[in-house]
Amino acid sequence: MVEFDMTSNSLTNLSASGYNADGTIAQGAIHYVPSFGPNGMLVVMGRLTKNDVAGLVDFGIVSAYDPAKHEWFNQTTTGNKPAPMEGFCTAGISSTNNTYEIFVYAGWGSLPGSEAVEYDTINILTLPASHWISVPYNPQNPRQAHTCNSVGDSQILTMGGIDSNANATSGENPAIFQSEYNSTADPFAQGLAIFDMTKLAFADHYTAGTLAYEQSDPIKQSYAQSQK
Secondary structure: OEEEEOOOOEEEEOOOOOOOOOOOEOOOEEEEEOOOOOOOEEEEEOOEEEOOEEEOOOOOEEEEEEOOOOEEEEEEOEEOOOOOOEOOEEEEEEOOOOOEEEEEEOOEOOOOHHHHHHHOOEEEEEEOOOEEEEOOOOOOOOOEOOEEEEEOOOEEEEEOOEOOOOOOOOOOHHHHHHOOHHHOOOOOHHHEEEEEOOOOEEEOOOOOOOOOOOOOHHHHHHHHHHOO
16 A cells, blocks of 8 residues: 655555455455545455465455555445456445445456356445445446446446457456457447446436435435334
């Protein structure tokens, strides 16, 4: 963990001591949550590497880093977590109910060809409950190494990526990259897709001037049940 101080223009190596058993991660995600803690916190999830031997991390535990105290801690999650994978993207937003939702979209679980389709998923980690909610839709367009950004108050813009459903001979990265993935047409126009975080559905266009993000019904129901 390297910290850049924008006042002093200095870099500090804080190491990753306390993050996990070996302190390394590759092709996962670090998501900044501004609404928890005096300086916000970083939520880390994804693939773990050790001695160049890769292993996929279960989403049943996510790690968090407190930049104010320079401390790591692990958080157990509940609910419908994503399958272990890498190369996914995240986008997050604060709700009008003082929660924060992190959306995890697509990724790759080392399965080649048509087997990769099952990773075309969206799962939501709602905080502070640390509960996963699965978005129901028909998986058909798997991808990895793409980006997600929260835009227009309650929408996600996702860009590009690699077609995990390419004609690959194995699930290893070289086989994916050397396959004919470049010859497959992206189902999203210009490689861009819009997802509505409140309606929990893909849209065919960006909507300007949207209202502030409100929790979707499944998230509201989850909190209502936890309070009973």
